[in-house]
Amino acid sequence: MNDPQAMIDEVAERIRALSGEGRLPAERALADRLGVNRYVLRKALGQLRAGDEIPASQPRNRGKRRAAGIAAHDIAELTSPAELWEVRLSLEPELARLAAVRGTTAEIEAIAAAHARSQAAVFDLEIDIAFHRAIAVASHNALALHLMEQVMDVTRDPAFRQKFPAFTAETGWRHHQMLVDAIRTRHATEAEEAMRLHLTAILQWLNGGADPGRYALK
Incomplete structure (x- = not known):
């Protein structure tokens, strides 16, 4: 598994080189150009700004942007793994059901x-x-995909991951296989149930319960 800080350092070096060529593009365009996600890009930009290597960003409406920025920047510190899984549990079972109904053959093969x-x-x-x-x-739900990407950005945060309980050998592989089988066969209810089982098992573990591997479909 890649070292998150090493990845951020590498992206920072690439941004440093680009900044020497002139003004940097907008964040979304820069992320696309470098082929990285927005979380890593923001960490690298923050690192460079902290060292005064690139100018601080200047949003048009500084008051509104500051309020939104604080919420986005601090959420990984303010929330807990259990809270994040509660959000996922409210969202992802329905996405699994929709994927079984709406997913194209290519999209389902991408899941597999x-x-x-x-x-x-x-x-x-x-x-x-x-x-x-x-x-x-x-699932073909653009808003849900956007929300999932925000959730995953929090999940990647190294400080957030330190909040997880002691290591468990359970990887979720078996539950993922159930999801692949249900979505491939267009069994929407089974896909929904498999996702709920998967996330509930992890939430129980995060709240001090049994190893997630003990949970199985009835």
């Missing part, structure tokens, strides 16, 4: 391909995020 990259005994955060994001894409 993300799962195929994973290993039953090894948890990889970026593969896990890619799997859940692929389901959100296949």
